Amino acid sequence: MKTAILISGRGSNMRALVEAAKAPGFPAEIVLVLANRADAAGLEFAREAGLATAVVPRRDHEDDASFEAAIQAELEKAGTELVCLAGFMRILSASFVETWRDRLINIHPSLLPAFRGLRTHERALAAGVRLAGATVHYVRAEMDDGPVIIQGAVPVLAGDDAKTLAQRVLAMEHRIYPQALAWVAGRKARVVGEKVILEGAGEDKNAFLINPPSLPKS
Template sequence: MIKMVVLISGRGSNLTSLLNAATSGAIPARIVGVISNRPDAMGLQTAETHGVPTCVIDHRGFAEREQFDVAVAAAIDGFTPDLVVLAGFMRILGQAFVRRYENRLINIHPSLLPAFPGLHTHRRALAEGVRIHGCTVHFVTPDLDHGPVIVQAAVPVLDDDDEATLAARVLVQEHQVYPLAVRWFAEGRLHLRNGRVWLDMPQADGMALIAPQSVAG
């Protein structure tokens, strides 16, 4: 069983899905710490309810981003995790930080990368008129939202969608694929080759694409 630390900035809905999966035994992992850059993040209460230690490192107390990164890294290392998980952590992490946790730092992004990196993904998807949207779990690299893809989940964009309805549909998929990606990592089934993720799984070649409501494996 691996140990993981989760970084959050807000409500922590993906944290909740990971906690539930860990508690039920669906993933062979234990969340040993939750770190937030915001003292008012609702996810901190969720972690405490589950008996998980928490730590707040308020980014507003640091003049330089590098100083904040060093403080976060020190907190992470105090938990000695095998995996670091970004779950709605709304801070850009510097190159030194990312390299420190290379190949054991993952993130979930609310779009089908490489489409719509950055913020306001659902609004931009609607503005572009795409018919398929979704989310991506990926390894983090110094290039923002461009790390090797582990798994993606696709949802249809409906004619009457607005930003809120599309976001809600994508979030359902996020709560399925993030625990799945963690499970694959914990089981040692993920391998990086030439900048791509390979998955030890029958008929799996490179990244996996999960259709709505059909997570398996």
């Protein structure tokens, strides 16, 4: 399945997807890396990897509609069938999301529906949760909303600050996003009644969760 990745910065999750897609038999082909910032560091990696890239800055367009139309044009030109958001720091309109309904996925650094939005790690620490993590989900019009494809959990350790927790969660993101892309591009994940059904998983809900390693014994 021809896949485009949208980024705004370093694109570490984009790199994980690109590396995964190199594997023989992987069901997604990365056909475009698009950024809304010309200085997005991930663009250099994409170019060095031989991938097609595009830059569509919001400031070059008079309104969000024309900005999204320009993105849509680039996606169509690349023959895109599936879109992955990987640190794309723009809220997309309901119209754009509906155009790509069930063909647009995102990764968020929390166990949704907890901690939607920004500063997820600070908020998780402030709430005193014992597990943090990341979620890959189909995108809906509401921010950080939509059917969950997979989640990965990591322990919150004594002495964690936002930086150390973020590093642990990011490592999990790099594990679960390629898995989610493989399921979606391979047509093993489908949305039924706003829930994701995974072919072959049956009633095994653990198929959608990568658990943390065992905690150290006290």
